[in-house]
Amino acid sequence: MNKDAIETVLLGHPRGLATLFFTEMWERFSYYGMRAILLYYMYYSINSGGLGYSKTLALSIMSIYGSLVYLSSVFGGFVSDRVLGSQRTVFYGGIFIMFGHIVLAIPFGHVALFVSIGLITIGTGLLKPNVSQMVGGLYNEKDLRRDTGFSIFVFGINVGAFAAPFIVGYLGQKVNFHVGFSVAAIGMLFGLIQYYQGGKKYFSKDSLYPTDPIDPRDLKVIFKKLILFFIIIILIFTIMNLFNFLTMINVILFITILAVLVPIYYFVVMLNSRKITQVERLRIWAYVPLFIASVLFWSIEEQGAVVLAVFANEQTRLSLFGYEFPSSWFQSMNPLFIMIYVPIFAMIWTKMGTKQPTSSIKFSYGLFFAGMSFLWMIIPILLFGNEVRVSPFWLIVSWALVIIGEMLISPIGLSATTKLAPKAFQSQMMSMWFISDAVAQAFNSQLVRFYSNQNELLYFGVVGISVIAFGLILLLFSPRIKVLMEGIE
Known part of the structure; x- marks a missing residue:
């Protein structure tokens, strides 16, 4: 740890925290700003400044995009730990993200969209997991400021995510989509500038180097595996093309299958490993239903940027007290309710102390709220039909409900993951938590194809009831899960 990084403080915390706070705030500003208008950009007609994709295809692309972003975090962690070190990995990630937004800002149509997706996916994978790790690196393990520091950092995430739709969304929908994407790029540029300047002064020199440098011999093996992987992918796409199966929908399906296979592979490897004890094996089995529950929860939560975004644009009255606003502004509801709920739930858990429900019971309640959303x-569909624009109140309450679910699942899931992780697979187990969101969005890329204005009543009903039903099953099995946890609460 760099001594200066500890002694140079701001408001009682290392100065590096402010640098990372604003880095992540601007990164989230750029990402959520882009995400607030990307769906509309894809399915708006060419005459309206969009790409003219079908709504179904646009929904699937948005979902698989989110899945790829979370899957890439595994790659980003590897690059930081074994090759570049966290400080440089985060900086290069920011550069990829910025250029991804710049590509979108240039009106190059379909090609620009997919080049941008590739750049932002790689960049977010490099930046997102490592900037969080750097926050932890600012404090000693016994430093009492550590938890507060992470709370401040998370607040920065939500500030950026909250502000972005108001600015980028307004410019994108009211002026021009490419102007909105340009502002997202500028936001990431601001983040990079202050990260570079602050990093030279306040970050530990250790962050410039990998914690577990890769051996040149291992690098050759990894390189061979990567070549083999890309050869297999090329062969699969070639075969698909020969049989006229190489369509966008089928490519998305292929990525969905890969995303689902990743956690299955991890679970099989961990459960059959000789490096874990019998107690650890039982804890992994206890984690399986929690993982499935998290996938179901994120499936609903992440549809706020796809299905609910469509509902906001086409079936919601976009005016309040006589003021008209763009539909992208609804994307600020998620971070808004997180900022409102976090202190409330912190007080609830503190007051309950040892009387808190177990992790699996909290997950069950979280699924109930998600399904209810x-x-x-x-x-509103039963009351007014699907041809009438309804009050914004309906969407706002839906977000208020699902974010209660997030308070019961997201922080609890992170905590349970660290507690249940076998010693030999701690990093991989943390990756599993983020992969659950990737699997959820990959699943969504197929699920949202069934959503349309005509069958939305059935869609909301089936998805909501299914998630609540699994919550009930999880609640019934919670005593058994508690036993499998072997003393972990």
């Missing part, structure tokens, strides 16, 4: 959307 979709069942809630049935009410």
Whole structure:
């Protein structure tokens, strides 16, 4: 740890925290700003400044894009730990993200879209997991400021995510999509500038180097495996093309299958490893239903940027007290409710102390609220049909419900993952938590194809009831899960 990084403080915390706070704030500003208008950019007609994709295809692309972003975090962690070190990995990730937004800002149509997706996916994978790791590196393990530091950092994430739709969304929908994407690029540029300047002063020199440098012999093996992987991918796509199966929908399906296979592979490897004890093996089995529950929860939560975004644009009255606003502004509801709920839930858990429900019971309640957020959307359809624009109130309440679910699942899931992780697979187990969101969005890329204005009543009902049903099953099995946890609460 760099001594200066500890002694140079701001408001009682290392100065490096402020640098990382604003880095992540601007990165989230750029990402959520782009995400707030990307769906509309894809399915708006060419005459309206969009790409003219079908709504179904646009929904699938948005979902698989989110899946790829979370899957790439595994790659980013490897690059930081074994090759570049966290400080440089985060900086290069920011550069990839910025150029991804710049590509979108240039009106090059379909090619620009997919080049941008590739750049931002790689960049986010490099930046997102490592900037969080750097926050932890600012404090000693016994430093009492550590938890508060992470709380401040998370607040920065939500500030960026909250502000972005208001600025980028307004410019994108009211002026021009490419102007909105340009502002997202500028936001990432601001983040990079202050990260570079602050990094020279306040980060530990250790962060410039990998924690587990890769051996040149291992690098050759990894390089061979990567070549083999890309050869297999090329062969699969070639065969698909020969049989006229190489369509966008089928490519998305292929990525969905890969995303689902990744956690299955991890679970099989861990459960059959000789490096874990019998107690650790039981804890992994206890984690399996929690993982499935998290996939189901994120499936609903992440549809706020796809299905609910469509509902906001086409079936919601976009005015309040006589003021008209763009549909992208609804994307600020997620971070807004997180900022409102975090201190409330912190007080609840502190007051309950040892009387808190177990992790699996909290997960069950989280699924209930997530499912209810979709069942809630049935009410305006039953009352007014799907041809009338309804009050913004309906969407706002839906987000309020699902974020209660997030408070019961997201922080609890992170905590449970660290507690249940076998010693030999701690990093891989943490990757599993982020992969659950990747699997959820990959699953969504297929699920959202069934959503349309005509069958949305059935869609909200089936998805909502299914998630609540799994929550009930999880609640029934919670005593058994507690036993498998072997003393872990």
